[in-house]
Amino acid sequence: MAKVLLKGNEAVVRAAIEAGCKYFFGYPITPQNEIPEYFSKELPKIGGAFVQGESEVASINMLYGAAAAGARAMTSSSSPGIALMQEGIGYISKAELPAVIVNMMRGGPGLGGIQPSQSDYHMCVKGGSNGDYHNIVLAPGNVQELVDMVQEAFDIADQYGMLVIVLADGLIGQMMEPVELRKPKERPIQPKTWALTGPNGGKPHRIYNLKLQAPDLEQDNIDLFKKYAVIEKNEARYEDYMMEDAEYAFASYGTASRVVRTAVDKLRAEGYKVGLVRPQTLWPFPYEAFQRKNVKKYLDVELNMGQMIDDVAIACGDKNMIEFFGHTGGVLITVDEVCEFAKKVMGGAK
Amino acid sequence: MVVDDKRIRIITGYYGSGKTEFAVNYAYKMAREVKRPAIADLDIVNVYFRSREKTKEMEEAGIEVISSSVVEDNCDMPALSSRITVPFLDKSYDYIIDLGGSEVGAKVLGRFGDLIDKNEVDFFMVVNIFRPETGNEDEIIHQMRLLEQMSGFKITGLVNNSNLIHETRVEDILEGDAYLRKVSELTKIPIRYTTCMVDEVQQYSALIDKVGGEFFPMSYNMRTIWM
Structure with a gap:
């Protein structure tokens, strides 16, 4: 068709x-x-x-x-x-x-x-x-x-x-x-x-x-x-984006993940080793997707107050490995905001 | 040039044909060519992607923005501001009206019929042949009649806005052009503009002399970079 x-x-x-x-x-x-x-x-x-x-x-x-x-x-x-x-x-x-x-x-x-x-x-x-x-x-x-x-x-x-x-x-x-x-x-x-x-x-x-x-x-x-x-x-299903050598991984789904994907492109262009893990099924949750040896932190980005954090924490086994950014109530996140949040978490790490 | 169109330009079309993107691009062109441009958003059908969302940017460009919403941006009540009528009567304005989609959106215009001098109106129908219900000449003409019946206005010009967003090719625009030429032949309504996102469509310059009406380069105002 x-x-x-x-x-x-x-x-x-x-x-x-x-x-x-x-x-x-x-x-x-x-x-x-x-x-x-x-x-x-x-x-x-x-x-x-x-x-x-x-x-x-x-x-x-x-x-x-x-x-x-x-x-x-x-x-x-x-x-x-x-x-x-x-x-x-x-x-x-x-x-x-x-x-x-x-x-x-x-x-x-x-x-x-x-x-x-x-x-x-x-x-x-x-x-x-x-x-x-x-x-x-x-x-x-x-x-x-x-x-x-x-x-x-x-x-x-x-x-x-x-x-x-x-x-x-x-x-x-x-x-x-x-x-x-x-x-x-x-x-x-x-x-x-x-x-x-x-x-x-x-x-x-x-x-x-x-x-x-x-x-x-x-x-x-x-x-x-x-x-x-x-x-x-x-x-359980998920999609990886730029995850091969990623040291910091965004965790995001739906509309939020589209903004994040553009942010990943932008951050990669600046030399940051970031990627995106995008769950396509939320139940069953793709727990194995968040068990990466190279990843230092998971950056959870959602259009809410962080409702997926618990699942990412169960998956990676350490709540301290997760940082969150989002907007709630119908406010959208922007690419610049996501980049700024990621840079703050990563410090100068490239 | 948009300055050649009649003082009041009303933009209609099937739901999702790209009316708002066309109207906002048109308003920016108008801002460069006329003294007192104004745009009214009469979209009571959509809840997102409405031209009023671009009020700040358009006002900075010198365009007077009249929102249909009497309360606030995020309200989906079908209420219209009385300010809409001012540029109909005050002839110092060049006015563009962004109607809601399909015959439901066009119905709103009926309320203002008595205030508008029809000799001052261009009623443009925006068509994207890749949208449902407007995929061939018969469907387009059927939609045209519905829009005319509901609004009480006759279409005066066609706008070929055939596109597949980021996947648009020159051939897609030409396919739309072929259908609109047939519509034009059957209805005697001219193609007024053919739009093209010039930053997106490769080799768009091949279109300029080939398509019906005036070539109308556009850029995205309603879609953000990640869309």
């Missing part, structure tokens, strides 16, 4: 439909409104359905229902809207249903603002719902990667029976870039024999959340974590 110029939010819709998504349930919120808007135009054309729920709570439960019926379905929202969905997210995770959520993050906490932020690392990666569960969290760094990850999210969800969150921010949603739709790699996906497809003469299927016998619920959770261990082994 020839390249087209798409806004991130439009690209989500193209990619999802290409991946076979036929149902969308959502409620409007800035800065992701183009997603429901485009779905509302496109899904009726392919015999699918767009439903604007009366709230995010309704929308996530509609997604729960569609996923239980075996459909490829998704919802999208932005930070406060995802917060409202947390109960349903827990239910889908307990039921081990495949579903996709796109979160175009904005400044928080609370209602916050409408400018881009990475405010939901904790909520999405560590889990904002109750109980022992994980969601797979993909972190695209540009619009092309957003397209690739949205397509892949549906396959990953089906392969493992998991809820997959594509965690981008408002800027990636609003930014325009040339993209092409590419086929994701083949994955082993089983037919959905468990799906609730109505009375068709076979045995009844049941999808439920409640387990009143504690040992039964414990066993469910142990089984769930056996599955999570496989995912942690197979799916």
